[in-house]
Amino acid sequence: MDRHLRTPELLIDLDVVSRSYEALTSQLPGLTVHYAMKCNPHQEIIGRLHSLGCRFEIASAAELDELRRIGADPAQVLYSNPVKPVAHIAAAHAAGVWRFAFDGEEELDKIAAVAPGAAVLVRLSAHQIRSGVPSEGKFGVDADTAAALLLAARDRGLRPYGVAFHVGSQMLLAHAWRAPLRAVARVMDKLAAESVFLQMVNLGGGFPARYCAVNLPPLSDYATAIGIGLAGLPYPVETVIEPGRAVVAEAGTLRATVIGTAVRHGRRWAHLDVGAFNGLMESLETGNELRFPVTDSRCDARRDRFHLTGPTCDSQDTIMFDVELSAGLRAGDEVYLGCAGAYTTVYASRFNGFDPPAVRCVSGVTLETSGDAAYSR
Amino acid sequence: MDRHLRTPELLIDLDVVSRSYEALTSQLPGLTVHYAMKCNPHQEIIGRLHSLGCRFEIASAAELDELRRIGADPAQVLYSNPVKPVAHIAAAHAAGVWRFAFDGEEELDKIAAVAPGAAVLVRLSAHQIRSGVPSEGKFGVDADTAAALLLAARDRGLRPYGVAFHVGSQMLLAHAWRAPLRAVARVMDKLAAESVFLQMVNLGGGFPARYCAVNLPPLSDYATAIGIGLAGLPYPVETVIEPGRAVVAEAGTLRATVIGTAVRHGRRWAHLDVGAFNGLMESLETGNELRFPVTDSRCDARRDRFHLTGPTCDSQDTIMFDVELSAGLRAGDEVYLGCAGAYTTVYASRFNGFDPPAVRCVSGVTLETSGDAAYSR
Missing domain, CATH: 2.40.37.10 (Lyase, Ornithine Decarboxylase; Chain A, domain 1)
Known part of the structure; x- marks a missing residue:
């Protein structure tokens, strides 16, 4: 008897991937979607998303390898893991990735050493509200520290580019984005006083999926909460989201x-x-x-x-x-x-x-x- | 720059494996050790243990494949996962494994169908005491059900062979073995009344390792508690343990x-x-x-x-x-x-x-x- 089993098997409906991606882009207008590779980096999934114009965020150089295999442009990839092996930063920089997250001085030193002139996004802490799947806690600093770190980046020849946060995975409370966006506004105000202006706010992931026994708010609730938060920023910036679960x-x-x-x-x-x-x-x-x-x-x-x-x-x-x-x-x-x-x-x-x-x-x-x-x- | 890292790396000192195994056999005399493959099935580890005379317990047919690669005799292997894919039972039976754990009638039907005449050990529940690493709960029945299931095994042409239990991984309380052994005695008494006599009691794993901030009782405490428990059995049987953590x-x-x-x-x-x-x-x-x-x-x-x-x-x-x-x-x-x-x-x-x-x-x-x-x- 063949002891190899026919299961388990994960069936992926690529048309549902497309529909989920299109729901996000149409119902959260003005936000650029960077799919979170960590969630499911299967080649056919990322290939389908790439064909629809989706961009990507990575947590390691290995994830970048997967993206290069499907022909994605590294210049459009965000490297959003705030603490990275220096060899991964170097490999990503060599491949054309130019935007990196960070939340401490040592990471700035590493980025400045192997990716000189890179653009950096500081990670704000944003875990006031518990999400459905706890995934927040180890990363992020407060707004004052974030502003100081972006100035420290400038001092190292890096480009103070943006602010990133993550409200936590499977976030069922749309208003969770509002408090972090107030902190982002504070960072932008402090930097403007030093004549430093940012290009990007990264709203992270956290958009939920329809499991059982879940009261899933409509995407329009998220659009409203995020819109209110963005309206409070001192000047307009490019705004991106990094959904994973909500896509696949x-x-x-x-x-x-x-x-x-x-x-x-x-x-x-x-x-x-x-x-x-x-x-x-x-x-x-x-x-x-x-x-x-x-x-x-x-x-x-x-x-x-x-x-x-x-x-x-x-x-x-x-x-x-x-x-x-x-x-x-x-x-x-x-x-x-x-x-x-x-x-x-x-x-x-x-x-x-x-x-x-x-x-x-x-x-x-x-x-x-x-x-x-x-x-x- | 090569982005492949030199670490992480797990260094295994095979001499410590030997010493740990020998500590168990010398300080728990009379108990046959079947190493729990699930813990770390690396070829050099199981090869060293095999050379010392250690036996093994498996949770799947894939683990048996690893044992056959080092020349271990399947006839000395215990298949201790109480619920098994039927194709795995068949593959193990074909290879020479003849002792299988179970804790329900459907499992008996599967074993009888593809491993006719096999010897079976019923799994008793034994999770009254919380262990350091929770690993108990889903398996096991009470003593009366266990006795009835062993009779049901006999009715299917299987051999009522023994009773097994597991007190939970990293068990720091040596007396945890005593209550389950009282339940084993009850099973043996009930079966003796039906003229059914068992050959084996499987005391499972749970023997702890020396992590930090742990007050590790000496092995002699475990020997004492188990000795008291075994002395309460109505007649002597072969007694085995299935340590994993304590060995490696x-x-x-x-x-x-x-x-x-x-x-x-x-x-x-x-x-x-x-x-x-x-x-x-x-x-x-x-x-x-x-x-x-x-x-x-x-x-x-x-x-x-x-x-x-x-x-x-x-x-x-x-x-x-x-x-x-x-x-x-x-x-x-x-x-x-x-x-x-x-x-x-x-x-x-x-x-x-x-x-x-x-x-x-x-x-x-x-x-x-x-x-x-x-x-x-």
């Missing part, structure tokens, strides 16, 4: 096979060939609070509730508790997790010897993911 | 390079080229409670305290808060994390494009890891 999450459906089911202490468990360690690490990161819409191949009218877990012998490998699926679910059935295009394969390891999902780009297989609907079908 | 953790030193340092809100941060996502996932799993002993290449007499974080732009990529290192620490310096041989490379992904550590087996480079000593050198 809903395009992805994770196809998994039930390895087995069991009843323990009166509760049914379903074990899949994908779990926290080989694709669904965000379950662990969020304490199983992120709810993926789920259906199964059995489609029983009779439903039952399951704890959904992964293939390893580690109990932290659990995806979601208390999920409704076919009552007759058993080994060999397939389970489909929607909204799985973002932060899945990129976090996957081979723990216990279980393979990460293969990625296959297709059309028209995306699940209905509106609210809890997928649960009740 | 202290043998590993993770060599990393400082990418940069920064001061944020009055607190110093050091960014390494290794973090939660490419090797130190247990930081995230334990809420940064697991403390690795740390030193650095600068060896300043003047010390300062740092938050130690990884290379990605994700703030969950943080290893430890408030660690003492050389005050002058800066980009290019090396940092060494001790006690890093277990559950590091096996959890590593390439998130943000940062490579997992290369593994190199050496001798004599292991850090002093007694208590907090490594901090203060």
